[in-house]
Amino acid sequence: MHNPFEMAQQQVAHAANLLGLDRNVTEILLHPTRVLCVSFPVTMDDGSTRIFHGYRSQHNDAIGPTKGGIRFHPDVTMDEVKALSMWMTFKCGVVGLPYGGAKGGVVCNPKQLSKGELERVSRGFIQAIASIIGPEKDIPAPDVYTNAEIMGWMMDEFSRMRQSFTPGVITGKDPIIGGSLGRDKATALGCVFTIREAAEKLGIPLEGATVAVQGFGNAGRYSALLLQELGCRIVAISDSQGGIFNPGGIDPKEAVNIKEKTGSVIHFTDYFSDHTRQITNRELLELEVDILIPAALEDQIHEENADRIRAKIVAEAANGPTTPEADRILYNKGIHVIPDILANAGGVTVSYFEWVQNLMNYHWPEEEVNSKLEQKMVEAYHNVYRMHQEKKVDMRTAAYMVSIARIVKAMVARGWIKEHQAVLQR
Missing domain, CATH: 3.40.50.10860 (Leucine Dehydrogenase, chain A, domain 1)
Structure with a gap:
């Protein structure tokens, strides 16, 4: 297992170096x-x-x-x-x-x-x-x-x-004590907005696109349900006990019901045995699908299995599911990774909306929350994609470069660092 803190530092240092940041500025960001x-x-x-x-x-x-x-x-x-x-x-x-x-x-x-x-x-x-x-x-x-x-x-x-x-x-x-409407689905909905934009960029029609979801907690289950609504075919789902696979498609609503009833999606085969079989989490990651959503824990795609990943889009609903070594392999294979700091930012975005509503002592309808979320996620995806294209770097590095540039500008404005230390070669 990789040390997650060292992995995060490695990712940040790489992007900071490409931006031409002074080493002392990078040090601030690394701790x-x-x-x-x-x-x-x-x-x-x-x-x-x-x-x-x-x-x-x-x-x-x-x-x-x-x-x-x-x-x-x-x-x-x-x-x-x-x-x-x-x-x-x-x-x-x-x-x-x-x-x-x-x-x-x-x-x-x-x-x-x-x-x-x-x-x-x-x-x-x-x-x-x-x-x-x-x-x-x-x-x-x-x-x-x-x-x-x-x-x-x-x-x-x-x-x-x-x-x-x-x-x-x-x-x-x-919501009765200040929660925002739409918060329960926010991480998944934000992820789906980025998948939709990526599929359009790559020319992958969502109608009939195959999807595998690793992890069937809040983000995983809502991602599956929302993508099904867009016409995608959910062919594999897993949780901590294992997974299920059906090339003809799995109804995520039934999977949710069975997980709530039995504690795991693996029992899906007890109820719907026709063409559905149990698989491991490792096997799920390596399926030939259009969209793979790692929505479990860290360190799932690594140097040992990255070369066997066959998805066209990897949308990281989980935090840190891909190691730096795996990133390089996926990029060289031409797999489009929507990194965690972008793909799963819908949750914190709607949390921000909740905080704003609390400070205002006012509540927005769910449609307004979702509309504001879509605007934020679509804009962020295109900012990252533009950096990815301009600098010829992978999407994760591009996301860090966009974010670091913004944070460093704030550090300059507050006088934490001098202007000449923030080169920001964009």
Whole structure:
């Protein structure tokens, strides 16, 4: 496994070098401004006290307050959180949001916690990081194994500590307490907008285009459902237990129902055995399809399997699914990669809309949210594609170049660095 923080640094350094940045400026971009490590006690259902550990990394706030999710996972590490906060900075930059990047995580297995214990962990973590977050400082959101309910608990805890209702401290909440309509589908919808634009550039008709989706959480399932609505044929779906494949097509609605009923899409074959067979996650990645959507975890496409990837478009709904070595292989094979910091930026974009609505104490209808999201994602895709064409670099490097240029201009405007250090050879 690659160290995600080193991978993120490698990606940023490569793009910064192509922009002609001064080495000292690049150094600022390669490290988080602040990382907080916390340990906090939680009373368990049996009356015992257990210590939980967590992190919050704030990468760069040159353009505005930092923004990023909180994940609950047994494998959370400081380097992972630091890497994710870096990716968030450049994700916000590529779509033109007034944010820097942040990320948080608690080392725990939420599947082994009762609802009461999960709430106490959520409140305990917010108490531990409260001094460095806030609507004007750092705005958390949901991530792996966290959801709108958990965000509600966290917002409530922060509001209690501040002694005033503060919905703008966290996004991804239930709409009744300030959440934005359209947030649940936002990551997938943003990804689908970029896929649509890429397919048009590459001359791939979406009607009948074949799609494989690795990971069937929020982003994966909604991507499958939305692409089916556009006429695509979903031929493979997987989750952490394995996958299913049917060259004639899989109905993602049925897959959602079966996953909710049984816990995994692999049981699809128990209900619909005709022409559908089980496959591994590795096999799914290597299928000959028009569109591959890695929507699971990091490090899925790497040096060992990249040469066997046969998709025409790889749209990264997950964070960091492709290693730098794999990037080079995919680029040389002519595979069009829509990088994570662009493809899955729909979530943070609608989180930004939620924050704006909270500050205004006003709510937009879902159609308006989706329209604003489409405008942001389409503009961002074409900015990156233009850089990709002009500089003859892969799409990931192009996305970083677009984003870094914007952030460095903010650093110059704030006096953090001098004009001559920001060459920005665009």
